[in-house]
C-alpha cells in the first residue's frame with residue numbers, strides 16, 4: 762500500500778476545514794472529532810469520533826467531509842466512525858475552547874458523568890452558580906442553562 766504524504770496533508774486540510782453544524786465557529790479539527798485522514802491508492806479514509814452518541818450532527822459532518830474532500834479532488838472517500846476511545850472534551854483544542862467561549866457556549870470543563878454534575882461555568886460572567894433549565898437546548902447536543910449570577914441563558918455542550 763502506497764501512501765502519499767503531500768496528498769495526505771491536503772486531504773487533512775480539506776477535512777479539517779469542515780465545521781461542526783451545531784457550532785459553526787468550530788472546525789471538526791478544533792473539536793477533536795477529526796482523528797485520522799489516510800490517503801491510499803484506493804481513496805481516502807477519514808476517521809471521526811462523535812462527540813455525543815445521539816448527536817444528529819454526525820451525519821451532517823460525515824456528508825460535509827465527503828463533500829469537502831470531493832471539492833479538493835479526492836474521490837472514493839470513506840468516513841469511518843471510531844467510537845473507542847470515546848471522545849472527551851480534552852480533545853477540544855485551545856483555539857476551539859476560545860472560539861466556544863466567544864460563541865457563548867460553555868466549553869465542557871470536565872469529563873465523565875460524575876464531574877458533569879458539578880458546576881457548569883457561565884460563559885458570560887464566569888459564575889459557577891448556574892442551573893440547567895432544559896436538557897435539550899437549541900440542538901439535541903446542547904442543554905440550555907441559565908446563570909444565577911448574571912441571569913443570562915447559555916448553551917452547554919452535553920458530553921457523554
Ligand SMILES: [Zn+2]
Nearest residue numbers: 883886908911
Ligand atoms: Zn453569568
